[in-house]
Amino acid sequence: AQSVTQLDSQVPVFEEAPVELRCNYSSSVSVYLFWYVQYPNQGLQLLLKYLSGSTLVKGINGFEAEFNKSQTSFHLRKPSVHISDTAEYFCAVSDPAGGYQKVTFGTGTKLQVIP
Amino acid sequence: DADVTQTPRNRITKTGKRIMLECSQTKGHDRMYWYRQDPGLGLRLIYYSFDVKDINKGEISDGYSVSRQAQAKFSLSLESAIPNQTALYFCATSDKRVSGANVLTFGAGSRLTVL
Numbered sequence: 001a002q003s004v005t006q007l008d009s010q011v012p013v014f015e016e017a018p019v020e021l022r023c024n025y026s027s028s029v030s031v032y033l034f035w036y037v038q039y040p041n042q043g044l045q046l047l048l049k050y051l052s053g054s055t056l057v058k059g060i061n062g063f064e065a066e067f068n069k070s071q072t073s074f075h076l077r078k079p080s081v082h083i084s085d086t087a088e089y090f091c092a093v094s095d096p097a098g099g100y101q102k103v104t105f106g107t108g109t110k111l112q113v114i115p
Numbered sequence: 116d117a118d119v120t121q122t123p124r125n126r127i128t129k130t131g132k133r134i135m136l137e138c139s140q141t142k143g144h145d146r147m148y149w150y151r152q153d154p155g156l157g158l159r160l161i162y163y164s165f166d167v168k169d170i171n172k173g174e175i176s177d178g179y180s181v182s183r184q185a186q187a188k189f190s191l192s193l194e195s196a197i198p199n200q201t202a203l204y205f206c207a208t209s210d211k212r213v214s215g216a217n218v219l220t221f222g223a224g225s226r227l228t229v230l
Binding site for chain 2: 036044049090108
């Protein structure tokens with residue numbers, strides 16, 4: 001069974017500082033990996049996804065993530081955060097095999113950008 | 116207009132009442148989902164539907180039922196609401212015709228409070 005662990009429930013960071021949000025997954029097969037972002041009072045939207053190929057994936061709003069198969073991680077990074085990045089971030093995993101591709105979400109990390 | 120529209124956005128009800136949350140989409144996607152979000156628990160899948168005649172239970176379907184009235188409409192019902200069903204509910208869609216990962220498009224959410 002696939003699962004996702006986001007160890008940090010909250011991450012405070014000063015504006016213009018770098019940030020890393022951690023995500024580890026477990027799966028017995030190859031995986032697709034995602035980061036979704038939820039801004040206050042909104043639904044989730046896709047930030048970036050890893051399907052195959054280059055392990056460094058670039059997403060919207062200057063975010064990027066690196067797939068590390070040996071460490072089963074998919075950490076999200078941004079070199080310089082803005083106030084507008086304040087949101088909750090969810091890591092997710094799905095199994096590419098089969099027709100359904102069930103998506104399993106982590107518990108989320110709240111990023112608080114401090115002015 | 117939003118691609119995935121949920122109504123109502125907020126609802127307060129009493130224990131034992133029947134509640135329906137509605138979702139409609141203009142994406143033309145065939146797959147629709149209902150998720151529940153609770154603080155610290157992330158998103159959990161309640162029901163999903165691949166087309167009008169294909170409805171499946173998710174992780175936490177007890178106490179809920181769904182109806183896929185048309186390709187574009189998917190409603191979630193709580194036959195007799197209880198306080199632990201207080202949560203933020205999300206409808207999501209995805210398109211099976213797109214090769215690659217199962218990328219979800221979310222509505223803005225319906226916040227339900229059961230007193």
